[in-house]
Amino acid sequence: MLNYDNVLNSTITEIQPSGIRKFFDIAATMNDVISLGVGEPDFPTPWKIRNAAIKSLERGKTGYSANRGLAELRKEISLYFKRKYGPEYDPDSEILVTVGGSEAIDAALRSIINPGDEVIIPQPSYVCYVPMVQMAGGIPVIIENKAENDFKLSAEELRKKITPKTKAVILPFPSNPTGAIMERADYEKIEKEIENTDIVLLSDEIYSELTFNGKRHISPAAVNTLKDRTIVINGFSKTFSMTGWRLGYTCGPKEIISQITKLHQYSIMCAPTTSQYAAITALRDCDDEVAAMAEEYDTRRKLMVRGFNSIGLECREPEGAFYTFPSIKTTGLTCEEFCERLLNSKKVAIVPGTAFGACGEGYVRASYCYSTDHIRTAIERIGEFLKELNK
Amino acid sequence: MDIRILKLLAKDARMSIQDLSTVTGLDEDTVISEITEMKNEGLIRGFRTVIDWEKLDEFYVSAVVDIKVTPKPGLGFEDVAKKISKYHEVESVYLLSGDSDLCVIVKCKTFQDVSRFVAKELATIESVTSTKTQFVMRRYKELDVDLEVTNPDERGVVSSC
Numbered sequence: 001m002l003n004y005d006n007v008l009n010s011t012i013t014e015i016q017p018s019g020i021r022k023f024f025d026i027a028a029t030m031n032d033v034i035s036l037g038v039g040e041p042d043f044p045t046p047w048k049i050r051n052a053a054i055k056s057l058e059r060g061k062t063g064y065s066a067n068r069g070l071a072e073l074r075k076e077i078s079l080y081f082k083r084k085y086g087p088e089y090d091p092d093s094e095i096l097v098t099v100g101g102s103e104a105i106d107a108a109l110r111s112i113i114n115p116g117d118e119v120i121i122p123q124p125s126y127v128c129y130v131p132m133v134q135m136a137g138g139i140p141v142i143i144e145n146k147a148e149n150d151f152k153l154s155a156e157e158l159r160k161k162i163t164p165k166t167k168a169v170i171l172p173f174p175s176n177p178t179g180a181i182m183e184r185a186d187y188e189k190i191e192k193e194i195e196n197t198d199i200v201l202l203s204d205e206i207y208s209e210l211t212f213n214g215k216r217h218i219s220p221a222a223v224n225t226l227k228d229r230t231i232v233i234n235g236f237s238k239t240f241s242m243t244g245w246r247l248g249y250t251c252g253p254k255e256i257i258s259q260i261t262k263l264h265q266y267s268i269m270c271a272p273t274t275s276q277y278a279a280i281t282a283l284r285d286c287d288d289e290v291a292a293m294a295e296e297y298d299t300r301r302k303l304m305v306r307g308f309n310s311i312g313l314e315c316r317e318p319e320g321a322f323y324t325f326p327s328i329k330t331t332g333l334t335c336e337e338f339c340e341r342l343l344n345s346k347k348v349a350i351v352p353g354t355a356f357g358a359c360g361e362g363y364v365r366a367s368y369c370y371s372t373d374h375i376r377t378a379i380e381r382i383g384e385f386l387k388e389l390n391k
Numbered sequence: 392m393d394i395r396i397l398k399l400l401a402k403d404a405r406m407s408i409q410d411l412s413t414v415t416g417l418d419e420d421t422v423i424s425e426i427t428e429m430k431n432e433g434l435i436r437g438f439r440t441v442i443d444w445e446k447l448d449e450f451y452v453s454a455v456v457d458i459k460v461t462p463k464p465g466l467g468f469e470d471v472a473k474k475i476s477k478y479h480e481v482e483s484v485y486l487l488s489g490d491s492d493l494c495v496i497v498k499c500k501t502f503q504d505v506s507r508f509v510a511k512e513l514a515t516i517e518s519v520t521s522t523k524t525q526f527v528m529r530r531y532k533e534l535d536v537d538l539e540v541t542n543p544d545e546r547g548v549v550s551s552c
Contacts, residue, residue: 027548037549044542299399299414306413349548372403372410 015131018355023340027349034378035349036366039176039323041241043296046289049240049278056277063273067265069097069249070276076283077249081232085208086222093254096261097271097279101206101235101248103264106132108231108250109168111259112200113138117167119202122153123357124325125172126204138167144359147316147327151180155189162193168200171220174207177356177365178325179318181211187223194229200256201230206248207321209239209290212298215319221251231256236275238322239290240282245275297322300368304375308366311383322368325353329362331389339364345388346381393417393425397434400426404438441536445529453482453498453527454505456513457491459520468492471518480508491523502526 005013018024027033044050068074074091082088089095098104105128113119113136121129122143130140141161145151153171169190173182190201201220208217221230235248248271250260264270301318308315308326315326328338335352342348353360368375395415399406408426412419429435444450460471468486475495476484483496495513499505505524514522530538 024549030548033548035548038546039550040546042542042544042546044540295398296402302414303410351549 011135011137015134018127023336023343023352026340027343030343030347033343033347033349034374034381036368036370036375036378037349037351038369039367040243040369041238041293041322042369042371043241043293045240045242045245045278046282046286048285048289049242049282052281053245053274053278056274061273061277065097065270065273065276067270068092068095068261069271070273070280073097073276073280073283076280077251080283081234081251085217085219087219087227087232087251089251090254094257095249095251096257096264097276098235098248098250098264099268099271100237100246101204101233102128103268103271104233104235104248104250104260105129105202105204106136107260107263107267108202108233108252108256109133109138110136111256111263112167114167116165118163118165119167120158120161120169122170122172124151124175124177124353124360124363125170125356126176127355129170129172139165141166142357142359144357145178145180147363150316151175151178151325152182152186153190155186155193158190159193162197162199166197166199168202169194171201171203173203173205174211174217174320176207176321177323177351177353177360177363179316179321179323181215181320182218182220183215184218184223187218187220187226190220191224191226195225199229201226202233203230204233206233206235207238208234210294210297210322211320212301213317213319217320228253231260236279236282240279240286241293242275242278242282245272245278247271247275247279297368300370300372300375303372304366304368304379307375307379308382311379311386313382313386324366324368325363326366327363331386333389335361335364342382342385346385348378348381348385350382392429392434396422396425397429400435400438404440441534443530443533443538445538451498451500452502452505453496454509455525455527456495456497456509457487457523457525458493458495458513459490459522460492461518461520462492463518471516474516475513478508478512480504480512497524 074095077095078089078091109132115137117138118141119133119138120141120143122145133140143157143161203220205219211217219232221227221232231250231252233250236242304324305315305317313326315324318324328335331338335354339350339352351365353363396411408419408422411422460468462468463470472484472493475481480497480499481495482498485494487494497505499508509522509524
């Protein structure tokens, strides 16, 4: 019998699996659960995109693509990014097509982190950043974003965390799970804090097309001098409802992208070719489909915010992504207790805020990737649960 | 007039006044008066349900009837189109460009009822020169709703992504 402790990599074994795994597992085994738990669009991929993939298969386009991705797709990404957010990237040297945004985040971190480098991670945020930094040999440094500041990254908090070892700051906006967005002025303040440093900004913009209240997404790469230090991460999953296609991209200075490309070339080879053909159509022809989905999300968002507030859970209006992040502090329960009891008594599944960092305590994440009828039923049940708690 | 109300109702006619108010940001009284005005102006003409009748054993039979018309001097196609619209059996009437002049959707209980209606009523209207009746054999999409797709939620219950 092997001693597997001797076999396994200690950096990996020391990484904690998500603490709420058990809760997820219970929820998955129950029947008739009404869930607001999934961070994945409920719309099928627009037909034009699916059809483009089918046509590419019919034409026999089933081989590898260039390591960086199809030239035609990189050109479309360049045009799309410029059209939507402003900055211009050279398709041949500043854009890499990846397996989802996830691969891009991982490869970007590994291409910049030396052992012991610190990476600042604002929380509550998506669960992958801390383990990915650790796996790259870096040290995660957490900033706790505050509800009073609309869960934005504050320049003052950032200043306190910057040390000579700071290599990068992750910018996860629009935010999963808080729905927070950053505006130009917010980034200008951050620019001042780092202007005389070599700190890199890793901007995860996967929800960039889902912003509301008339506010357009601002990429830090579009703010003054920040482009030189920004690695943009984006992808097709959320905007085009293409989660299963596993396709993302990263744009940035060619000095960095060329190194990320090396990692990608050796570990991945290239992103799925069929998905790449589909993505060309997504970027070129699907503005109307994306706008229709965004409009539907907006309707659900408003109904959900009102719903939570009307049953007594304070819920700020999120301005991006597709989540609300209501406070459950008035119940006196921890968020994990709240979610577990809600699941057991009313069969409603939502995600405890602590899944996204310790500072998520007191909050829960509810996704509005569900029909309005579904959302209404879930909120009614949560309302009943609250009434029973107060008895 | 707030076009957002129309767009929301076009997608879901059951939206409550309260929901419309929440989504548009207008207060409830304004939503009510907007809708009343749009009804009065004939902009909103009804609220219907999209039903897949084929799920029932007994559903109605529909036919698309293409009609050619010799327009009357001074009246064009108006006169005959309006006359056809008055029949209970007629669901929709459109003026077309191209080979035929009017497209009429007819709905009856049986095939025989449709045939009888076309032969006895539509074909005998003065200035109708020909009719071509095409029975609907199957419906795939109705009012933006893809009837083939049922979309069971296969996403699982929770995920942190």
